[in-house]
Amino acid sequence: MITTLRNKRLDEKEFLKMRDPVLDLWPTGREVDLDEAVEYQKQLPDSKNWHKLARKMNAEGRTAIFPRAGTGLLEAQIRLSRKLEESCVPFIPVTSDSYTRQLEFEKVDGILDEMRKTGRNLLNGFPLINYGVKQTRRLIESVTVGAFNPRLSLKSYKLATEISFAAGMTAVAACPFISWAAYEKDATLEESMAVNQYVHRLIGYYADRGVVISTDNHGWILTGMQPMTVNLATTIADAIMVAEQGGRSITSVVHLMGNMAQDLAWIRVTPRLLREYLDKLGYRDVEIAGVFAQHTPLFPMPQSMGGAFAFPNYTAVVAALGKTEAVSIRTIDEALGVPTEESHTLSYESANWLLQIVRGQKFELQSAQVDEEAAVAEAEIRAFMDRILEVGDGDVIVGCLKCVEEGFLDSSFSPNKQVRDQVIGIKDSRGAIRWREFGNLPLPEEIKKFHREKVAEREKAEGREMDYDALVQDFWAFSKGRLTGKPE
Amino acid sequence: MITTLRNKRLDEKEFLKMRDPVLDLWPTGREVDLDEAVEYQKQLPDSKNWHKLARKMNAEGRTAIFPRAGTGLLEAQIRLSRKLEESCVPFIPVTSDSYTRQLEFEKVDGILDEMRKTGRNLLNGFPLINYGVKQTRRLIESVTVGAFNPRLSLKSYKLATEISFAAGMTAVAACPFISWAAYEKDATLEESMAVNQYVHRLIGYYADRGVVISTDNHGWILTGMQPMTVNLATTIADAIMVAEQGGRSITSVVHLMGNMAQDLAWIRVTPRLLREYLDKLGYRDVEIAGVFAQHTPLFPMPQSMGGAFAFPNYTAVVAALGKTEAVSIRTIDEALGVPTEESHTLSYESANWLLQIVRGQKFELQSAQVDEEAAVAEAEIRAFMDRILEVGDGDVIVGCLKCVEEGFLDSSFSPNKQVRDQVIGIKDSRGAIRWREFGNLPLPEEIKKFHREKVAEREKAEGREMDYDALVQDFWAFSKGRLTGKPE
Amino acid sequence: MTNPTVITGTVGKDAHVIGTKILSRALREAGFNVVELGILTPPEEFIQAALDNKADAILMSSLYGMGENDVQGFKEKCIQAGLNDVLLYIGGNLSVGKHDFSEAEATFKKLGFDRVYPPASDVKKAIADLRADLKAKGKA
Amino acid sequence: MTNPTVITGTVGKDAHVIGTKILSRALREAGFNVVELGILTPPEEFIQAALDNKADAILMSSLYGMGENDVQGFKEKCIQAGLNDVLLYIGGNLSVGKHDFSEAEATFKKLGFDRVYPPASDVKKAIADLRADLKAKGKA
Numbered sequence A, B: 001m002i003t004t005l006r007n008k009r010l011d012e013k014e015f016l017k018m019r020d021p022v023l024d025l026w027p028t029g030r031e032v033d034l035d036e037a038v039e040y041q042k043q044l045p046d047s048k049n050w051h052k053l054a055r056k057m058n059a060e061g062r063t064a065i066f067p068r069a070g071t072g073l074l075e076a077q078i079r080l081s082r083k084l085e086e087s088c089v090p091f092i093p094v095t096s097d098s099y100t101r102q103l104e105f106e107k108v109d110g111i112l113d114e115m116r117k118t119g120r121n122l123l124n125g126f127p128l129i130n131y132g133v134k135q136t137r138r139l140i141e142s143v144t145v146g147a148f149n150p151r152l153s154l155k156s157y158k159l160a161t162e163i164s165f166a167a168g169m170t171a172v173a174a175c176p177f178i179s180w181a182a183y184e185k186d187a188t189l190e191e192s193m194a195v196n197q198y199v200h201r202l203i204g205y206y207a208d209r210g211v212v213i214s215t216d217n218h219g220w221i222l223t224g225m226q227p228m229t230v231n232l233a234t235t236i237a238d239a240i241m242v243a244e245q246g247g248r249s250i251t252s253v254v255h256l257m258g259n260m261a262q263d264l265a266w267i268r269v270t271p272r273l274l275r276e277y278l279d280k281l282g283y284r285d286v287e288i289a290g291v292f293a294q295h296t297p298l299f300p301m302p303q304s305m306g307g308a309f310a311f312p313n314y315t316a317v318v319a320a321l322g323k324t325e326a327v328s329i330r331t332i333d334e335a336l337g338v339p340t341e342e343s344h345t346l347s348y349e350s351a352n353w354l355l356q357i358v359r360g361q362k363f364e365l366q367s368a369q370v371d372e373e374a375a376v377a378e379a380e381i382r383a384f385m386d387r388i389l390e391v392g393d394g395d396v397i398v399g400c401l402k403c404v405e406e407g408f409l410d411s412s413f414s415p416n417k418q419v420r421d422q423v424i425g426i427k428d429s430r431g432a433i434r435w436r437e438f439g440n441l442p443l444p445e446e447i448k449k450f451h452r453e454k455v456a457e458r459e460k461a462e463g464r465e466m467d468y469d470a471l472v473q474d475f476w477a478f479s480k481g482r483l484t485g486k487p488e
Numbered sequence C, D: 001m002t003n004p005t006v007i008t009g010t011v012g013k014d015a016h017v018i019g020t021k022i023l024s025r026a027l028r029e030a031g032f033n034v035v036e037l038g039i040l041t042p043p044e045e046f047i048q049a050a051l052d053n054k055a056d057a058i059l060m061s062s063l064y065g066m067g068e069n070d071v072q073g074f075k076e077k078c079i080q081a082g083l084n085d086v087l088l089y090i091g092g093n094l095s096v097g098k099h100d101f102s103e104a105e106a107t108f109k110k111l112g113f114d115r116v117y118p119p120a121s122d123v124k125k126a127i128a129d130l131r132a133d134l135k136a137k138g139k140a
């Protein structure tokens, strides 16, 4: 592997030069004027700044909702955002559509026309580049309390974040692993790192001028089902890249897989290690905005209303017990398609009920099971992070690239060709996720032993091998109201 | 207070004589033939016996649902019970209608006719006395897994339980406090005790012949909002009365008020103290079938679907964390009226999802808050129980009667004239229920101090007095998705 | 002018007490003279209490869904007893099962009630209505 | 008789991979010769792969709701390329938003697909359908 990409702050002049071809991609790019954008951002109230809102949640001991939502027309997106505000959802996503994600702006224009004509919804998200800075500001201005965060793709990141930040959005999931591992087949991690470095530098530019834009670091989004530690280690790696380019606020995303002991352990361990590594590498002035718990794709497939409510409600309870600043939950329509406004309202109303009732109690729990999972998670995350820094000789970018190449970081079910795909996960009898195949992961032997024992325990209890079929059954377990998959 | 009623086992001959006027109340009474009924009960499968089902839940580490449900016509009641069975609800209530509860059987016959003619639903429960033994057996036989439990009134208890047990039901809430305190205005506790003694003796008759019928002991159902300890102490008193008459199975009901630390503490403390007092008084052969957690009336008033799901879902999670054998939850239609079949199905599906997912994890938690609440609850329950035994000179019936008279046991918002109504409860800042007025309760001074401090804490935090208005606001808090009431 | 007198209680075989207790207390705090009959109150007892206390209004609660049955002919009995002028209010869960409130409202208005309230209705609003209605009758 | 050959993949700009992975593996285990194109596969690539591999069927996935757009004219292009006889199956979340599956089914059948599957459909059932359809064509 030969790469020239380094985790080194880009020189400002050089960065400004890099922007030209980006802004030329589509006419709306030229609506971005950085100086004017900084001024615009500065006059926004605290209630529209992601970082400040997250700190407020922390101070008030509350857990807010960060949903996923996006729809085709500006008017509809405004209505949706207002609905979210009404539902007490302060963190507002702007999920972009799949054509925007591929830079097919002309096609989008055509579809928008057709949508206006026919009234049919033909876009699965908001085409923010076609709308541009001025129009998108109408969205930001349409709510009183609400920090916006665009959901993008690798190809669209640079131009889309230019427009988003200029329009007044204050956070973005700028993390090289996310798009590469979950959304791309041929794109390389290096390409993704370069794209994200641009975005991080743009955030640093704003930061230097007093505007704090946060990144919610999702790490290597896992398409398969495996312990979250590869993911969590890479959220830390993400943060280091952001910090190096001058970003000042990190939102620590922790994906939940459904076992309380494990989920609570991950919520506890991740921000602690994030802080530790940031400090160790000299980024003491970077703040952690908060922990955002997030439902990972556990596929709540078509099912009746009852289960559809139970699943996100459960996630809300776990996040509240973990005292995270926010939680991303699915709507009750998740399995059916892009949710309706009503489905958003009902879902968040339900979750907010639980978040208020549980957080208000300031309930503190200890659990030997959480402690055990936390110890395992910490050992794994450290093993990954230390290996990254080791093979990268202190450079987190080089380290990550090498680790992927060697399978020191790995994932199953990845759509990306660069991924080794030599690891496999499975649930244990209590629904915690274990490694069944370790591939080339640099895990300590005692940790491997722990996982093997847990898998063996379940194999014994169920009298069958934990093979591929068992794994597929585990995928669907929650949809069927079961903790683990059972043979039909 | 002069009473001749004693907690002493009734002589069998005497008891059999007492039955005659009861069975003569309505022609269906004469369908009861005790010998035949014992044989009928004996051939029922284990899956229809309440006690055995509860023990099975315990052995399998599961929490089942015990709902409230009842409808007018036999056919509809059968359909409802089958729906419940389909929804994996093994404990099936047969809530009787309000006219049956007042022994107005002729009126019921008329209404049943009209219902058949018009198709309108004019009864709020199942008129099991009008249907009688043979017809009601059709209900019991309509399911494969399901133990039935009639929900009755003071007036109807004797005849209704005669018919219910002969028809194959295997549990009943035969506890003197429940009807007296929550359903009656003029009836005295002594009357209620006498009625229940009859039912307990009937259960003892079956028990002597090898048929175990359980009692779910609800204690003094509180209409107001106050710490549950008066209630929990009286569930223990209930059990002692049942045991004395020969009952062999106690189902320990624990009412939840919505604060996790407190609810989990009550779930932990109650069965332990129940066992202790049963043993101490010589009822070592009486078994505890299990703990049934129960939502107390917290008034989820008309509200949207989202909150309506969240509330019972929350109760299910708390019961699952408390590892109770069953939980009684409301349906999503609770505030609107007698729930539809669909509303039952959705509600229990949702709750069952959570019960399965949470119980399956065998999650163990410790919490200093739970420990503290448990210590307070234990001290209070002991204070009440010991006072009962003291003033009753070892006789729990005499003791309870005296305690009510003296206000050593008391409740606010009671409809019954015998109740002193000198106590008042209020939530503290964390949503735990505290005593605001102690009336004549025999509580240790340090316990009173604890409550006073907690109330003062909230008064300080909110800068207002915790007066009657605050109490009424607390009533509605959960309905509004809030932990405690806030001024509008 | 003396304080108006009102009768409260839960009608028929209905034992739900909380609503009528809160309502009674609120009425008392608002300056009314309240005769509180509590739960399980037969319709006739409301009439007797209204006669005995020269009441200006009867505020009935009914939660358990069978209220319609309990108050059949109630207005007529009031008139027979000479209570032509007493205001009749009723509130609560007025039918069995989930239902449209407007249906229940129509039913009970037809039965002679002046005002009908849904569950969880605001007591202050009801008291304001009562004052207005009494005023219209020249009674407050 | 040789094993039938099938092409799988997720069409258009759609990156959802799990369904097509599970489907591909199940087909392989059932004895099919599977050419797995993965995500983000342009319609033309399906045609090229079918030609190159003399495929008997194309099993497309589309989850992201915009599949209708992606496969406009696909059947015609297949015919132009000489793939008259190749079975066309598609499965996934076939429209944006909550919708009736029967509508989507009608739309995609009109577009030339032989079979259309809803989300979370049973792979074994689909494979049985495929065998039956191939048999009817004398291919299995």
Ligand code: B12
Pocket (backbone or CB within 6 Å): B068, B095, B097, B098, B101, B124, B125, B182, B183, B223, B297, B298, B299, B300, B301, B333, B334, B335, B336, B337, B338, B339, B415, C013, C014, C015, C016, C017, C018, C019, C020, C022, C023, C059, C060, C061, C062, C063, C064, C065, C066, C089, C090, C091, C092, C093, C094, C095, C096, C097, C098, C117, C118, C119, C120, C121, C122, C123, C126
């Ligand atoms: C608490 C409760 C009980 C307690 C009652 C304790 C007691 N003695 O008060 C217990 C457990 C004993 C009980 C028993 C029964 N209940 Co109940 N109960 C409830 C519950 C949970 C709350 C009712 C309540 O107190 N609300 C709080 C008060 C403050 O609100 P409110 O009554 O609406 O009153 C307010 C206003 O409406 C207004 N208001 C009230 N009356 C009036 C009158 C006027 C004129 C005005 C202006 C205003 C006004 O003032 C109040 C203050 O804001 C409701 C469900 C719910 N709503 O959540 C069911 C409910 C009312 N019960 C119901 C039923 C059927 C029963 C039972 C028959 C059987 C059963 N399911 O358990 C028995 C009946 C016993 C009997 N003989 O009456 C049904 C009624 C069904 C229907 N109408 O279709 C309900 C809706 C539950 C359900 N979905 O099944 N119940």
Ligand code: B12
Pocket (backbone or CB within 6 Å): A068, A095, A097, A098, A101, A124, A125, A182, A183, A223, A297, A298, A299, A300, A301, A333, A334, A335, A336, A337, A338, A339, A415, D013, D014, D015, D016, D017, D018, D019, D020, D022, D023, D059, D060, D061, D062, D063, D064, D065, D066, D089, D090, D091, D092, D093, D094, D095, D096, D097, D098, D117, D118, D119, D120, D121, D122, D123, D126
């Ligand atoms: C996991 C997931 C993701 C992951 C995907 C990771 C990956 N690379 O695979 C991530 C997070 C990256 C993602 C991204 C997006 N997603 Co997505 N995602 C899901 C989710 C949760 C599960 C999908 C899944 O994998 N299911 C499991 C598999 C095994 O099931 P399956 O695909 O149905 O396949 C089975 C059967 O249908 C059958 N089958 C599949 N294909 C075929 C074909 C044939 C011929 C046959 C016979 C059978 C068959 O075999 C499989 C085995 O049983 C669903 C919601 C849900 N269903 O729960 C949303 C969902 C599909 N996503 C959606 C959307 C909109 C998106 C995004 C556009 C934006 C967003 N909301 O995040 C982006 C799109 C990115 C892109 N370019 O495509 C929508 C689609 C909306 C619609 N159609 O109306 C859904 C429904 C969520 C929602 N409600 O918004 N998503």
